[in-house]
Amino acid sequence: MSGETNRLVQLGKDISGANTFAREMDVLTASGEQVSIALLSMALQRLGLSAKSMLGDQVAIKTDSAFGKARISHIETNALRAALEAGAIPVVAGFQGVDPNGDLTTLGRGGSDTSAVALAAALGADECEICTDVDGVYTADPRVVASARRLSQVTFEEMLELASLGSKVLHPRSVEFAGRYRVPLRVMSTFVDGDGTLITIENDNMEQPLVSGIAHARDEAKLTVAGVPDIPGIASKILGPVGRANVEVDMIVQNTGADGLTDFTFTVKREDYDRARDLLETVAKEIHAREINGDNTIAKVSIVGVGMRSHAGVATRMFDCLASENINIQMISTSEIKISVVVAEKYMELAVRALHSEFDLENS
Amino acid sequence: MSGETNRLVQLGKDISGANTFAREMDVLTASGEQVSIALLSMALQRLGLSAKSMLGDQVAIKTDSAFGKARISHIETNALRAALEAGAIPVVAGFQGVDPNGDLTTLGRGGSDTSAVALAAALGADECEICTDVDGVYTADPRVVASARRLSQVTFEEMLELASLGSKVLHPRSVEFAGRYRVPLRVMSTFVDGDGTLITIENDNMEQPLVSGIAHARDEAKLTVAGVPDIPGIASKILGPVGRANVEVDMIVQNTGADGLTDFTFTVKREDYDRARDLLETVAKEIHAREINGDNTIAKVSIVGVGMRSHAGVATRMFDCLASENINIQMISTSEIKISVVVAEKYMELAVRALHSEFDLENS
Secondary structure (H helix, E strand, C coil): CCCHHHHHHHHHHHHHCCCCCHHHHHHHHHHHHHHHHHHHHHHHHHCCCCEEEECHHHHCEEECCCCCCCCEEEECCHHHHHHHHCCCEEEECCCEEECCCCCEEECCCCHHHHHHHHHHHHHCCCCEEEEECCCCCECCCCCCCCCCCECCEEEHHHHHHHHHCCCCCCCHHHHHHHHHCCCCEEEEECCCCCCCEEEECCCCCCCCCCCCEEEEEEEEEEEEEEEEECCCCHHHHHHHHHHHCCCCEEEEEEEECCCCEEEEEEEEEHHHHHHHHHHHHHHHHHCCCCEEEEEEEEEEEEEECHHHHHCCCHHHHHHHHHHHCCCCCCEEEEECCEEEEEEEHHHHHHHHHHHHHHCCCCCC | CCCHHHHHHHHHHHHHCCCCCHHHHHHHHHHHHHHHHHHHHHHHHHCCCCEEEECHHHHCEEECCCCCCCCEEEECCHHHHHHHHCCCEEEECCCEEECCCCCEEECCCCHHHHHHHHHHHHHCCCCEEEEECCCCCECCCCCCCCCCCECCEEEHHHHHHHHHCCCCCCCHHHHHHHHHCCCCEEEEECCCCCCCEEEECCCCCCCCCCCCEEEEEEEEEEEEEEEEECCCCHHHHHHHHHHHCCCCEEEEEEEECCCCEEEEEEEEEHHHHHHHHHHHHHHHHHCCCCEEEEEEEEEEEEEECHHHHHCCCHHHHHHHHHHHCCCCCCEEEEECCEEEEEEEHHHHHHHHHHHHHHCCCCCC
């Protein structure tokens, strides 16, 4: 059923024109998972298993009324438990729920994985298994690093950083949800046997490698507003119009010079580059910025690991490694368990391979 | 969205193999109208109208639990009336309902029209308008009879006979429902302006023409079990296995000869001919029938009109008309407001045109 939701969204957009009819869009797109659960239940029954499809409102998965991006408020477990006790496999429609008015809602992108985690949490399940097209989370993208290794365990926090940095295994929202409700989450393959990768809370008994994985994100772009007066409120003056235009901003770096002027740099998805640049041209005049610079041939490379917290010197090792390969670092951004750098896109693969080797990920 | 239900049914059959998973098939096929109501609501809203899609269980349209062919037991009108009072156009999913267990059901073929009529009945509407791809009910198929005329009014009973006899304007079930609940039903075109045809209860003020229309059904076949002992229960012995194989039997004629033997003839859809014939070969041995004959190149032609009730001689006029064209009548079946004959398929158009002219339908 791959591509079905996109097909439905397109149908809706064709009819809606420039408008957004959010309630109806949810009625439309929720039909996709309805088809899937019916077909999966049939397939299970054909194998001689008892199975029962359940729609969001039949479970019921209660949400708020934010059509297209609803949040789950509560999941009833009576109907689910009744099905389980009757020996049936409940095949629940993900991505959808029902709001207090009885209106159908959808959870937005990542909604299906989030539904699964929420059901596991509501039922107090031992583990939530997500079967997908990869067999686990790797130390780096195997297409880039041939010696990349499947991780048997990773923490929620690491997974969040890896997921949001381009390792498209699980949607960050589902990982966040699993972390909040402490639902052990296992990513495994639909097609091949194996234990996959268990995403779980930090465990003292777990080996804590310094770095768990190298993530990368291609198709990035950066924009710099140079020579901006360094006064309070300038960041929101610059980013406000960008955010209102639904352009997602990722890294943000601000350096103050000696002249009371500052350079403000941020990254966006490459597809949003032209639009963001246009917006900035207007803003630049208002705030009397000197100029706008941009580059839409950059990539982001990150090292992620909870072990970093307690080990100094990881950043230095990363920067030295890149320098020894003659890769120039354009931007740096750090969090407790992650260091991200922006480099020219052409160096991306080289950077990922060098760092994978530097932190000995093929063997640890 | 034409063909969507068939596409979904095929998906379900592909997965189910030789099995029938009725509950899940309904979950699957109900998604088609869900898509349609969302798209229609969007289209109406884009035109500046207030519209609100409503699923079967949101209305609620309560049915029994006969998946795939559920019967409507009751329709709640509170949610509908609330939408109407708020000035919104309720766009209700046809073909679907919800059973006492909260399971999704579908009404089977003709279900969408039936839903519309049931809603009109529940709301006490003045009229139920069905917009379709033809602009009304004609005295005969205009592709066969160039001078066929659109009827401004027709009775429920006439419409039932016309519909079940091959004038595929409305599904008989919806007409039956409208008749039972006395909901005036108007068939009109989605694409061109016009009053369409009003289907209503008999009215003394209405002109009652002798014959309202000529219906025909191509793709028929007949089977004769010849030389059967004329004893009680023989009809069910012959038709039992046919019915259990889901072959729909239409006309049934039985003639008793002088020798205590009888010939038993019935018609089926042409696509069921081979299957029905195979079944009969087995039955024929059990009941010691002399032989099985069949013809799969026949058609059915019928004249329909409530006026027949009070006028003798209509049948004679029909038979004389066909005889004067040298058309042999193979079977005859009559009801209060209909006379059907089976003729060789090649004479079908000629028979329809001759009868249309005989009963002066182009002018009345």
